[in-house]
Amino acid sequence: MTINDTYRPKVLFLMHLPPPVHGAAMAGNYIKNSNRINNKIDGTYINLATNKELNLSGKGNFKKIVTFFAIIKNVLLTLKKCNYQLCHMSLTASGPGFYKDLVLVYLLKRRKTKIIYHFHNKGVAAASQNRLNNWLYKYAFKDTWSILLSPHLYKDVSRYVSETNVFYCPYGIPISENDCSKKVEKQNKICNFLFLSNMIEEKGVYILLDAIKKLKNDKVNFHCHFVGGWSDITPIKFDNYLKLNNISDVASAHGPKYNKEKESFYLKSDVFIFPTFYHYETFGIVNLEAMQHCLPIISTPEGGIPDIVVNEKTGFLVPKKDSQQLAERMKLLADRPDIRKEMGIAGKQRFEELFTIEKFEERLSDILIKACEK
Incomplete structure (x- = not known):
């Protein structure tokens, strides 16, 4: 499949958006609000965050469960409305967040939606020592691509992902107006x-x-x-x-x-x-x-x-x-x-x-278009 200059592939973005403020949420916000990316990609954005306070991260409560079921419903309805060429997903590497994300991975795979994971954290290698996690990772990574922030991070997923299926995309941020x-x-x-x-x-x-x-x-x-x-x-x-x-x-x-x-x-x-x-x-x-x-x-x-x-x-x-x-x-x-x-x-x-935001946007949009063409 070849994508010409006038055609924008349809991509579903499952990502974290602030609040709370952390690296993954900041990156998600930059992507969602990027004119450069959205001029090349026809994107639909769904926020995966289940809490708005940093100190609640990794802790379960009833409100977060309700929010997660609302996210599942939103993803299901969105997938029914459109056949996306790709899903860009901010996958949590390990812990309760990974098990939660795995539910969405299952829904995407049932719809045969191509997936590219964008990792903003690490922990796969350590968690994979558990037999159950090892099996779950094999399922999650099968027939997918991954975006890593640095080649230094490849060893964390090397057990499950060939480097030929990995893209590297370091962060970039907006340039400050102040002259230092x-x-x-x-x-x-x-x-x-x-x-x-x-x-x-x-x-x-x-x-x-x-x-x-x-x-x-x-x-x-x-x-x-x-x-x-x-x-x-x-x-x-x-x-x-x-x-x-x-x-x-x-x-x-x-x-x-x-x-x-x-x-x-x-x-x-x-x-x-x-x-x-x-x-x-x-x-x-x-x-x-x-x-x-x-x-x-x-x-x-x-x-x-x-x-x-x-x-x-x-x-x-x-x-x-x-x-x-x-x-x-x-x-x-x-x-x-x-x-x-x-x-x-x-x-x-x-x-x-x-590391400017323009460099990040160019790298990511090129990666997503290449993944859609595969």
Whole structure:
């Protein structure tokens, strides 16, 4: 089947949309609102989210069950109205979310709808050690394609998917209207570190706090700002940790911030810190946001992050859960504004070359059209 320039293939998108705000939901929102994608694809969009609060993710309740049955009904009615050439599905890699999504996979396969999975998390390899999960994955992946954010993530699905059936599509984000070059030229007397992500222990919050203790003991002139929605780390837990470790004067949390408020933190910061060891981490969109604001990044080699942060060029990659090495890199950047500037500019250039929203939209639309032609 060949698709000409005037024909738009019909694609059903089953994806997560905000709220809550997380990587998969942000990507889903970009896709749904993309003129570039929707000019090439005749898309129908169904939201797979069953809750609107981050702290409810992975937890069952009656309201979520009702919402899921409404999603099933919506999918069934939508499939009856139209024969789609492809279903683009944001499949949860493991856990309760995978079992829930598998119901929709079954409905799609009964209708003989071609499926391309778009993975925004990982966990297939670990979960497949269970015999039942192994069988379910074999069923789910049979005769399908997959979109991964990075070649580093292929090993997670390699047991079930030939690499010939895999497409790679890293995230991209809109370019900020603010010019960060002036901020780079005018360095702050105090080094402002920024952590911006959901306040989840596996995102490395306590690892960073431990590094902060070391920096204070070394009399480094800095302040670290934490921005993000509260989750398994609550405001009380966070404040108690600061008081117990006598670091309330060098660290503060500001809760979730969006749009201009969030951007103001990037603009006021000198270094971005993302010491994640989150087992579902695949990419880290926040790293892209930091790069486009000319911030050097200190992160970990989790998931596809090595595709974003070039070690010793646009920032540093430190071992997961290693607060000592994290503190050493933070001290280096706090003491050397010249290195901060050099890395920040290199990161901005890398962002503009590879990770703009236009690059993401072009890659994804090309992938979907190729999948429809197969």
